[in-house]
Amino acid sequence: MRSSYCLFLFLVTFTVKAQLSPTKVTDYITVSLPSDFRPMNEQEINSKYIYTRRPMALYTDYGVTVDFGINRGNNQWAQGDLNILKDFYKANISSLYDEVSFTKDAIETINGREFAVFEFVAIVKPEEDAITNESALRTYSYIQYTIVNNQTLVFTLSSPYQHMRKWKDLAPQIMQSVSIKKNFK
Secondary structure, X not given: OHHHHHHHHHHHXXXXXXXXXXXXXXXXXXEEEEOOOEXXXXXXXXXXXXXXXXXXXXXXXXXXXOEEEEEEEEEEOOOOOHHHHHHHHHHHHHHHOOEEEEXXXXXXXXXXXXXXXXXXXXXXXXXXXXXXXXXXXXXXXXXXXXXXXXXXXXXXXXXXXHHHHHHOOHHHHHHHOOEEOOOOO
């Protein structure tokens, strides 16, 4: 009986977590996010992110551990350059971390638009001469890029590695729901 109750709680937890709600991020972009996600406030954004260009949108879960963001890239790309863009950003991602293990590296069509899609686990190791005794930081990320009007749009979902099992199936569902209107500005 107790094992049936535990199985029930496990299934309810993942069913509730997997409920996605359509979210109008801008006048031109919608995405289905978990129902417990909310826009990040200024303090949360400033404590977690350093940026040169303010993100278009940042959302987080109730624990402020899993984040979804949308941003514009700094580079201009021709509409037909998605394969080049994919190679460029894969190299860029690889250079940001001490170790990267890609589980997805593909071009996918999502709601009529092509995206370069990456799913990976990244590790940042502590400095050897660090005063504190910190362990390596491991993150799970699902990132996709598209070109709209010669600019790059970047969609990112990231979580601590220990939460990857919860997000590995849900991240593609979220990313497959991205919809960008044709008249995007």
